[in-house]
Amino acid sequence: MNSIISVENLSKKYIIGYQKQDKYNTFRDALMHNVRSVYQKIRHPLSFNKEKIEVEDFWALKNVSFEVNQGDRLGIIGHNGAGKSTLLKILSRITAPTTGRATINGRVSSLLEVGTGFHPELSGRENIFLNGAVLGMNRHEIRKKFDQIIDFAEVEKFIDTPIKRYSSGMFVRLAFSVAAHLDPDILIVDEVLSVGDVQFQRKCLGKMGDIAKEGRTILFVSHNMNAVEQLCTSAILLEAGEIKKLGNEVVSIIKDYVFVPDGTSYPNEWISNDENTYKNDYFRPLEFYLSDTEGKKLNMPVRNDAEMWVTIVGEVKKLDTALLIGYELYAEDGTLLYGSAFTDSHPDNWPEIKKGKTTLRSKIPKHFLNEGLYKLELNGGLMHKEWFFLPGMKNPAIFLEIKGGLSQSPYWVDKRLGLIAPILDWE
Amino acid sequence: MRQNKIIIEPNKSIKYFWQELWQYRDLFYFLAWRDVLVRYKQTVIGIAWSVLRPVLSMIVFTVIFGKLAKLPSGNIPYPILVFSAMLPWHFFSNTFTISSNALIANVNMVSKVYFPRIIIPTVSMVVSLVDFMISFVILIGLMVWYGFYPDWKIIVLPFLMFLAILTSLGAGYWIAALNVKYRDFRHIVPFVAQFGLYISPVGFSSDVIPEQWRLLYSINPMVGVIDGFRWALSGNNAPIYWEGFCLSVVLAFLLFIFGGIFFLKTERGFADVI
Known part of the structure; x- marks a missing residue:
């Protein structure tokens, strides 16, 4: 038998909202609720119970089934609230x-957080033993790996210092290092690589790659699509608690996650159909599309030698000096190529924003992007204060497909390697 | 050695409970070690604390109950009468207090890592046990000072200690499990610790309780433990009320067994509600 994890129809229900008003669920509240409802029944025997508890079922996972084979590196991707963490928590x-x-055949180590059980008063040395035990190692294993752990974390000098005196970087390095030296058959990792500096992140990814090379199985949740693509051999895309796609074509699954908000098509215009979706006091988006120089909506695909204008139509409801509207452009693999807003240049050159219906336009120069599919996401907010559209959530988005018109060079016939394909001058 | 096949189902069978507990014995050890280390890290204060608290309460109780209220103590010097009860009582109240709050104090561990949850409240008895040992040294000093020596009965002390452990953990399991869902149970804890000090025979001998009430009085399992301690430590000067003692023993066992079962039954939902 080579399937090391087999999941059959796994579902998880949470009950949300206990009573109308309260958030804190104390025994006193539960008690008072019962007393009050009895009292009401006595006074008005025929009335409905006014304080009826409003229970709402929320299915964080619905009938999830899949199999993982020995040595697979499975990436689990999906938007926030899609059930990724719940799945990992059940499997751990x-x-x-x-x-x-x-059913899991093997020893599991899960890493949903680094440094669980760390105590600030204790030294690095003491915490390694403690954390190792928390993660399921026994003391012989920890002793055996001790030097490697310190070495990887680069904290030899401070090993007998209480970790309350550590910098946050050192803390994270030590914590990850303990976890990285676990010896499980199956390693379950939640978004923990997003901590620490870039160099250390790279080191962590390398370490995970090494673990994978030893034939261990890895389950990996991340929002970092590059990491998923590099590390994983298969992927699961979760949406609203259900598996939307699974398989070995990691790149194509990532593309689905990044690119297909409604699951079928790549719309090239977005029109508001609901007043309340992106509700805020300042700006209501109405339309979001690409047009040519004359303002005519573009049909896809577009040639790379044409100028394109990103057009945002919206209603400014309240003026604010911190107001900014713009968009972000993502490449096919989910990489954010750049973000831009009308406040990018010197304030004298900003477009004038008035109350009421406003149209903002920004040019994407020709010969700038490459052949392929791009996603543009609307972005806006008050500088340093709030987002109207939280990055990474389901924001108004459109797709741009570029085909042809890359260059007049006779050598340049195909899509260039790389995310962009500018034509630069040579002398 | 490791249990290699894991089956995850809505209702976990407790078939593997003991096996798992054994697998995680190192975690128990390290958590206990952490607690002790942290408690005595600032050494002077740490040890002074576990010496001062029982000694001061002993002095206060001796003055109030022995000198002012002039309660009888048989032939036992009043400070020894009080201190031999103070030891198990402080053990109980420390263990109970820490274990009741143990899950909430370790939220991260409960919601991010898997291990048998019962380890967390159970570990808290280790620190209290260390405190107990330190206090016990003081008791020995006190006995030498008064020239008052126990006889062979001192060998039952480990059993009485075991009884104190059952009582405090049993109560601790209940409150710890309830605390996860209903946070106001933590207010019960200091109340029990405070109130219990006065209704348990710590400052006085159980002999002052009228004969017809003594069985009822023994419903509090700590009465059995404390009377047992006095009986074991003071030669023939503190006769024990056997019916009451047996009742306390039975109740201590029941408290522990049902506390443990309740904890294990609710355990799986902890991560969802904590």
């Missing part, structure tokens, strides 16, 4: 599923 046995079952 932290929380129980509501229905379904999962």
Whole structure:
């Protein structure tokens, strides 16, 4: 048998909203609720119970089934709230599923957080033992790996200092290092690589790659699509608790995650159909599309030797000096190529924003992008204060497909390697 | 050695409970070690604390109950009468207090890592045990000072200690599990610790309780533990009320067993509600 994890119809239900008003669930509240409802029943025997508890079921996972083979590196991707973390928590046995079952053949180590159980008063040395035990190592294993752990974390000098005196970087390095030296058959990792500096992140990814090379199985949740693409051999795309796609074509699954908000097409214009979706006091987006120089909506695909104008139509409801509107442009693999807003240049050159319906236009120069599919996401907010559209959430988005018109050079017939394909001058 | 096949289902069977507990024995050890280390890290204060608290309460109780209220103590010097009860009582109240709050104090561990949860409240008895040992040295000093020596009965002390552990952990399991869902149970903890000090026979001998009430009085399992301590430590000067003692023993066991079962039954939902 080569399937090391087998998940069958796994579902998880959370009950949200206990009572209308309260957030804190104390025993006193529960008690008072019962007392009040009894009292009401006595006074008005026929009335409905006014304080009826409003219970709402929320299915964080719905009938999820999949198999993982020995040595697979499975990336689990999806938007916030899609059920990624719940899935990992069930597989790590932290929380129980509501229905379904999962069978795991092997020793599991899960890393949902680095440094769990660390105590600030204790020294680095003491914390390594403590954290190792928390993660399921026994003391012989820890002793055996001790030198490697310190070495990897680069904290030899401070090993007997209480970790409350560590810098946050040192803390994270030490914490990850303990986790990285676990010896499991299956390693479950949640978004923990997003901590630490870039250099250390790279080191961590390298370490995970090494672990994978030894034939261990890895389950990896991340929002960093580059990391998923580099590390994983298969992927699962979760949406609203269900598996939308799974398989070995990691790149194509990532593309689906980044690119297909409604699951089928790549729309090239976005029109507001609901007043309340992106509600805020300042700006309501109405339309978002690409047009040519004359303002005519563009049909896809577009040639790379044409100028394109990103057009944002919206209603400015309240003026504010911190107001900014713009967009972000993503490449096919989910990389953010750049973000731009109308406040990019010197304030004298900013377009004038008035209350009421406003149209903003920004040019994407010709011969700038490459052949391929790009996603543009609307972005806006008050500088340093709030976002109207939180980056990474389901924001108004359109797609730009470029085909042809790359260059007049006879040598340049195909799509260039790389994310952009500018034509630069040579002398 | 490791249990290699894991089956995750809505209802976990407790078939593997003991096996798992054994696998995680190192975690128990390291958590206990952490607690002790942290407690005595600032050494002077740490040890002074576990010496001062029982000694000061002993002095206060001796003055109030022995000198002012002039309660009888048999032939036992009043400070020894009080201190031999203070030891198990402080052990109980420390263990109970820490274990009741243990899950909430370790939220991260509960919501991010898997291990048998029962380890967390159980570990808290280790620190209290260390405190107990330190206090016990003081008791020995006190006995030498008064020239008051126990006889062979001192050998039952480990059993009485075991009883104190059952009582405090049993109560601790209940409150710890309830605390996860209903945070106001933590207000019960200091109340029990405070109130219990006065209704348990710490400052006085159980002999002052009228005969017809003594069985009822023994419903508090700590009464059995404390009376047992006095009986074991003071030669023939503190006769024990056997019916009451047996009742306390039975209740201590029941408290522990049902506390443990309740904890294990609710355990799986902890991560969802904490």
